[in-house]
Amino acid sequence: MSEQFRMGAEVARLRETVAALHAELVRYGLVAWTAGNVSARVPGRSLMVIKPSGVSYDDLRPDNMVVCDLDGVVVEGDLAPSSDTAAHAYVYRSMPDVGGVVHTHSTYATAWAARGESIPCHLTAQADEFGGEIPVGPFALIGGDDIGKGIVATLSGHRSPAVLMRNHGVFTIGRNARAAVKAAVMCEDVARTAHLARTLGQPTPIAAEDIDSLYERYQNVYGQTTVPAANR
Secondary structure, eight states, rough: HHHHHHHHHHHHHHHHHHHHHHHHHHHHTOTTTTTTEEEEOOTTSSSSOBBTTOOGGGGOOGGGOOEEEEEEEEEESSBBTTHHHHHHHHHHHHHTOOEEEEOOOOOOHHHHHHOOOOBBBOSSHHHHSSOOOOOOOOOTTSSSSSSHHHHHHHHTOOOOSOOOOEETTTEESSEEEEEEEHHHHHHHHHHHHHHHHHHHHHHOOOHHHHEEEHHHHHTTSSSSSOOOGOOO
């Protein structure tokens, strides 16, 4: 199999994946109208696949996903890429382990962003997924890479895969696009519960050492693992 054919097949697969994952944003109520976007890095290449700008979720298909380089320049596709392309590209250039980026304006998480307030860790589910608070990033205008710079500056060295960009919305990262979508779903779920808890009174904090223990277990033990045949 030629390298060119292999990379073409990989891009085609990611176009299908990214198109399908946008339906998850709709299913979980994380987006309105045409807002929000998902992107995926093309492994081994300085390329990403991202949603086209201003296109209805009902009209998203693998063939209208846009392939860009990591400077945000369109390499393949007939439509203009998302207005957040420069931000996604900056994240990929700066964080080599990131394989997927998601942006939403999900209601509860964006309300925390409007307050300029991080979400403290009062829930075991938050400790599991985010390893502590969900932080707030700086305000930045849309269109250039300032949002990307804010994401990277906030999340570098932080266990959270989500950042609440001040007065804007949520950006999440993951080892792949599906992991970034999961982080966006969980961020909204945590934000909603944290808000409701505050309406009832002062939420009870979780001790730092317990957060560490919960995070370690969830990230390394939870879920299915491959069991050697001799032990089955």
